[in-house]
Amino acid sequence: MERSSFWEATSAAPEYPALKEDTAFDAVVVGAGFTGITAALLLAESGAKVAVVEADRIGSGTSGRSTVKVTCQHTLKLHTLGDEKARAYYAANKSGFDFVCGLVERNGIGCDFERLPAYVYARGDECLPDIEKEAEFYSKLGIDGGVTEKTGLPFGVKCALVMRDQAQFHPLKYLYALARRFTACGGSIFERTKAQRFERGADCAVITKNATLRSRDVIFATNYPMTDFPGLFFLKLHQEREYAICAKADGLDIGGMYISAQKPANSMRMYRSGDENRLILVGYGHRTAKEDDDFSGYDRLKELLRRDFKTADPDPDYAWSAQDCRTLDGIPYVGPVYAEPPGVYVAAGYEKWGVTNSAAAAMMISDAIAGTGHIDRHIRKAFDPLRFTPAASAKNFLIHTGNVAGAFTAGNILIPEGSYGDIKPGEGAVMRVGAKAQAVYRDTDGKIHAFEAHCTHMRCPLEYNAAEKSFDCPCHGSRFGTDGEVLNGPANEPLCRITERPER
Numbered sequence: 349m350e351r352s353s354f355w356e357a358t359s360a361a362p363e364y365p366a367l368k369e370d371t372a373f374d375a376v377v378v379g380a381g382f383t384g385i386t387a388a389l390l391l392a393e394s395g396a397k398v399a400v401v402e403a404d405r406i407g408s409g410t411s412g413r414s415t416v417k418v419t420c421q422h423t424l425k426l427h428t429l430g431d432e433k434a435r436a437y438y439a440a441n442k443s444g445f446d447f448v449c450g451l452v453e454r455n456g457i458g459c460d461f462e463r464l465p466a467y468v469y470a471r472g473d474e475c476l477p478d479i480e481k482e483a484e485f486y487s488k489l490g491i492d493g494g495v496t497e498k499t500g501l502p503f504g505v506k507c508a509l510v511m512r513d514q515a516q517f518h519p520l521k522y523l524y525a526l527a528r529r530f531t532a533c534g535g536s537i538f539e540r541t542k543a544q545r546f547e548r549g550a551d552c553a554v555i556t557k558n559a560t561l562r563s564r565d566v567i568f569a570t571n572y573p574m575t576d577f578p579g580l581f582f583l584k585l586h587q588e589r590e591y592a593i594c595a596k597a598d599g600l601d602i603g604g605m606y607i608s609a610q611k612p613a614n615s616m617r618m619y620r621s622g623d624e625n626r627l628i629l630v631g632y633g634h635r636t637a638k639e640d641d642d643f644s645g646y647d648r649l650k651e652l653l654r655r656d657f658k659t660a661d662p663d664p665d666y667a668w669s670a671q672d673c674r675t676l677d678g679i680p681y682v683g684p685v686y687a688e689p690p691g692v693y694v695a696a697g698y699e700k701w702g703v704t705n706s707a708a709a710a711m712m713i714s715d716a717i718a719g720t721g722h723i724d725r726h727i728r729k730a731f732d733p734l735r736f737t738p739a740a741s742a743k744n745f746l747i748h749t750g751n752v753a754g755a756f757t758a759g760n761i762l763i764p765e766g767s768y769g770d771i772k773p774g775e776g777a778v779m780r781v782g783a784k785a786q787a788v789y790r791d792t793d794g795k796i797h798a799f800e801a802h803c804t805h806m807r808c809p810l811e812y813n814a815a816e817k818s819f820d821c822p823c824h825g826s827r828f829g830t831d832g833e834v835l836n837g838p839a840n841e842p843l844c845r846i847t848e849r850p851e852r
C-alpha cells in the first residue's frame with residue numbers, strides 16, 4: 349500500500365516560481381489550500397494586486413488530502429450550536445456551497461464534480477436521539493433532507509439522516525483550476541516560499557528566505573494561523589489527525605457520501621472518472637499525538653474495508669493522512685484580528701468540514717477587505733476570531749488547556765532514559781540521552797538523526813509517531829519529519845539538531 353495521496357497521483361500540478369525579490373502588493377495570502385486560493389481569487393477579481401506564498405506546493409496541505417465532500421452536512425453539528433449560531437453557521441456554509449458548485453458548474457471546471465446526497469448513518473441505537481435533534485434543525489432551517497432507513501451502503505443501518513443535492517469532487521483538479529483563474533486575473537503565486545516571519549508596522553511585511561513582500565493586508569490561510577496573537581489561538585485551537593485509504597471498487601456504487609454518527613467517525617465516498625471506480629474510506633481521527641495504541645488508523649480502515657465492502661479490492665493501493673483544527677465552540681475563527689489597518693486576517697478551525705467553510709471564509713475576508721458583500725455582517729460576527737464564548741466554550745477550554753498542561757508536564761517528566769543503540773534502522777523515539785531530551789531517528793543506512801525533543805512553537809515535549817515516522821506535539825499538533833523539518837504548523841521553525849554524539 350503506497351503511502352501517498354490518491355489526489356496527488358491523479359492530477360498534474362502546475363509549477364509556480366519561488367519568490368526571489370522584494371515586491372509590494374495590495375494583499376498577501378500565506379498558504380495555497382482551499383482558503384488561500386479562494387480568498388486570493390476573490391480579491392484579485394475585485395481588482396486588488398494579490399500574491400500567494402506557499403511553503404510547499406498548491407494543495408499540499410490538508411486540502412489535497414481531504415475526502416472532499418462538498419456539503420453543508422457537517423455530521424450532526426447544527427443542533428449542538430443552538431438556534432442562532434446554527435442559523436449563522438448554516439447560512440455561511442450554504443453560501444460557501446453555492447459558491448463552489450456555482451463556480452464549477454458555470455465554468456465547466458473539470459474536477460470530477462458530482463451531485464450526490466450526503467448521509468450521516470447510525471448502526472446502533474445510541475446516536476438516534478442526536479439524529480432526531482439534528483433533523484429538527486433541518487426542518488427549522490428549511491434544509492432538503494430528513495431521517496431515512498434507506499441508504500446505498502452494502503450493510504444495514506438503524507437509520508440515517510440525508511441531506512439531498514450535495515456534491516463531491518477532486519480537490520487538486522479544482523484548486524489548480526482556481527489557481528489558473530487567479531493568475532489570469534493578474535495574481536502572483538510563489539511556491540516553495542515559506543513565510544518565515546511576519547511584521548506589522550505602517551504596512552505588513554511577510555518575510556521569506558530570499559525576499560520580503562509588503563502589503564496593506566495579510567491573510568493567514570495556513571490552516572493553523574501563523575500568528576497566535578492577538579487571537580490567543582494556542583488557547584483556542586487544537587488539531588486532529590485522520591487517516592484515509594483508497595481501493596479499486598469495480599461495480600460498487602454506494603449512491604452517496606456517508607459518515608457514521610458514532611465516534612470515531614468513519615467517512616466514505618466513491619470516486620469515478622473514466623474507467624476508474626474507487627472507494628475512499630476516511631476515519632479513526634484522534635487528537636494529534638494522542639493515538640490510543642500501535643494499531644494504526646490505516647490498519648483499522650483496512651479492517652473496515654474488508655468487513656463492510658466485500659466487493660471492493662481488499663488491498664487499498666493508496667493511503668494518506670491529514671489534520672485539521674478544532675475550535676472551542678464548533679465555529680471557525682475567521683476575519684480580522686486587528687480593528688485598525690493594516691489588516692491581518694485568519695481563517696482556521698473548520699473541524700474537517702473545510703470545503704464549504706473555506707469558501708465562506710474567503711468570502712468573509714474578501715468582504716472585510718474589498719467590501720464585496722458576499723456574506724451578511726451579522727453572520728460574519730459569529731465567526732469573529734477574537735470571540736470568547738464562555739457558555740459554549742468553557743468545557744472545551746478546560747479540556748484543551750488540561751490536555752496541554754498534562755502533555756507538557758507528563759511529557760517532560762516521563763521521557764524515558766535511552767541510548768542511540770536502542771534504536772533500530774527505520775525507527776525513532778523520544779528519550780533522555782544524558783541530561784537532554786532528544787527526538788532520535790535512525791535512518792535505514794544506520795545513521796542517527798538527533799534533535800532537541802521540544803516543539804519550536806511553545807516548547808512542549810514531542811512524541812514519536814511510529815505509524816507516520818514523525819515527531820508530533822500533543823499540545824497544539826505541530827509535526828516534524830525525521831529530518832527535523834516542519835510537516836504541520838503552528839511551529840514554523842525546524843527542530844534544533846544535536847550534533848554531539850555521546851554514544852552510538
Ligand SMILES: Cc1cc2nc3c(=O)[nH]c(=O)nc-3n(C[C@H](O)[C@H](O)[C@H](O)COP(=O)(O)OP(=O)(O)OC[C@H]3O[C@@H](n4cnc5c(N)ncnc54)[C@H](O)[C@@H]3O)c2cc1C
Binds near residue numbers: 382402408699700703
Ligand atoms: C482526513 C480529512 C478529511 C476531510 N474531509 C473533508 C470533507 O470531506 N469535506 C470537507 O468539507 N472538509 C474536509 N476536510 C477538511 C478540509 O480538508 C480542510 O478544512 C481544508 O482543506 C483546510 O483548507 P486550508 O486552505 O485552510 O488549509 P490547508 O489546505 O492545510 O492549506 C494551508 C497551506 O498553508 C501552507 N503554509 C503553512 N504555513 C506556511 C508558511 N509559513 N508559509 C507559506 N505557506 C504555509 C501549507 O503548506 C498549506 O498548503 C477534511 C480534513 C481531513 C483532515
